[in-house]
Amino acid sequence: MSLPDFELARPSSLEAAVEALVRFGPEAQLVAGGTDLFPSMKQGLFSPRVLVDLKSVPALDGLHFDLEEGLAIGALTKISHLAASRHVAESFPVLAEAARGVASPLLRNMGTVGGNLCLDTRCLYYNQSEFWRGAIGGCLKKDGDVCHVAPGGRFCWAVFSGDLAPALMVLGAQAILTGPGGTREIPVSEFYVDDGIVRLAKDRKEILTGIRVPASSAGMRGTYKKYRIRRSIDYPLAAVAAAMSVAADGSCLQARVAVTAANPAPKLVPAAEGLAGKTFSAELVEHVAHEAIRTAKPLRTSSSTPEYRRQVVRIFVRRALRELWHDTSSAGHRAGSRGR
Numbered sequence: 569m570s571l572p573d574f575e576l577a578r579p580s581s582l583e584a585a586v587e588a589l590v591r592f593g594p595e596a597q598l599v600a601g602g603t604d605l606f607p608s609m610k611q612g613l614f615s616p617r618v619l620v621d622l623k624s625v626p627a628l629d630g631l632h633f634d635l636e637e638g639l640a641i642g643a644l645t646k647i648s649h650l651a652a653s654r655h656v657a658e659s660f661p662v663l664a665e666a667a668r669g670v671a672s673p674l675l676r677n678m679g680t681v682g683g684n685l686c687l688d689t690r691c692l693y694y695n696q697s698e699f700w701r702g703a704i705g706g707c708l709k710k711d712g713d714v715c716h717v718a719p720g721g722r723f724c725w726a727v728f729s730g731d732l733a734p735a736l737m738v739l740g741a742q743a744i745l746t747g748p749g750g751t752r753e754i755p756v757s758e759f760y761v762d763d764g765i766v767r768l769a770k771d772r773k774e775i776l777t778g779i780r781v782p783a784s785s786a787g788m789r790g791t792y793k794k795y796r797i798r799r800s801i802d803y804p805l806a807a808v809a810a811a812m813s814v815a816a817d818g819s820c821l822q823a824r825v826a827v828t829a830a831n832p833a834p835k836l837v838p839a840a841e842g843l844a845g846k847t848f849s850a851e852l853v854e855h856v857a858h859e860a861i862r863t864a865k866p867l868r869t870s871s872s873t874p875e876y877r878r879q880v881v882r883i884f885v886r887r888a889l890r891e892l893w894h895d896t897s898s899a900g901h902r903a904g905s906r907g908r
């Protein structure tokens with residue numbers, strides 16, 4: 569499979585990048601590290617006439633921590649930079665752990681935070697070669713009119729499979745978007761649309777320029793649990809991010825849990841927030857773990873079965889909350905350790 573022809577636009581400023589998106593309209597697509605986009609272009613999933621290369625806008629790169637503003641992450645920041653940051657590991661352990669689990673070292677060196685958050689949704693019937701897809705007549709998301717996951721419906725169930733979004737959601741992070749109409753901020757938890765085709769709550773002329781993690785989330789205990797077939801490289805097939813602050817008397821001050829790779833959008837589990845003010849009990853943890861599988865609705869979109877992925881979510885939530893409440897999380901205590 570080879571890359572189709574395209575023109576490369578290399579704007580030197582954010583304004584010029586937005587202008588290129590406006591000028592070329594639907595024929596243009598943004599590229600950052602290209603680790604997700606280029607394989608997809610080779611599979612014929614996208615064929616933009618113009619690629620607008622964000623790497624020529626260095627102002628979008630970098631991590632900056634301020635005691636009042638919190639952590640600012642530029643959209644072009646490499647995943648490896650985030651994963652290696654001591655400050656991130658110490659203050660936002662769930663984010664560090666999620667970053668360390670993305671893909672493989674080479675892909676983390678190329679892949680960016682912005683690209684990770686704007687990933688296309690994935691499905692067994694979509695992420696295939698053009699030849700393979702042609703043999704089944706395409707699918708709702710590309711070149712067809714049937715969803716092979718749920719053939720009776722008119723809805724695309726392709727799954728958002730990024731690792732960073734749930735970690736940022738449990739930290740209460742904001743996404744910063746710039747478009748022709750100016751700059752706006754929305755919570756990362758509202759950046760996603762639960763529809764495999766629509767995917768993101770942003771206009772195609774808007775660029776995700778960065779993320780802001782509030783200073784109030786610094787120091788929250790956190791952990792990220794990821795299920796994938798090959799631990800050395802694969803996308804998640806189900807994963808859970810959790811963050812919690814605990815009072816000196818052991819009661820929960822604040823808790824958030826989010827699930828990714830189970831639905832078209834990553835989602836917060838509302839029941840987790842009900843733990844605030846409670847002291848630990850196995851029943852409470854079990855209640856949130858059960859509610860998590862009402863939030864996560866995996867279907868047959870991957871090589872792993874929906875039943876197995878649902879059980880994985882339940883077990884990950886149980887483990888995460890127990891670890892965080894009792895402060896035995898691998899993320900908190902062994903910053904260099906792996907995700908699962």
Ligand SMILES: Cc1cc2nc3c(=O)[nH]c(=O)nc-3n(C[C@H](O)[C@H](O)[C@H](O)COP(=O)(O)OP(=O)(O)OC[C@H]3O[C@@H](n4cnc5c(N)ncnc54)[C@H](O)[C@@H]3O)c2cc1C
Pocket residue numbers: 597598599600601602603604605606607622643644647669670671672675678679680681682683684686687688729730731732774775776777801802803804
């Ligand atoms: C074998 C393999 C395994 C992988 N495993 C994982 C994994 O375990 N976890 C995981 O999360 N990802 C995984 N990925 C996907 C990918 O490598 C990472 O998500 C990476 O961080 C994507 O960033 P990028 O800069 O390369 O994105 P790109 O490929 O450049 O872009 C991805 C999408 O985002 C859009 N985009 C990029 N930047 C912006 C921006 N600033 N604003 C608006 N839109 C933007 C692009 O138009 C494109 O649609 C894997 C990829 C491969 C090939």
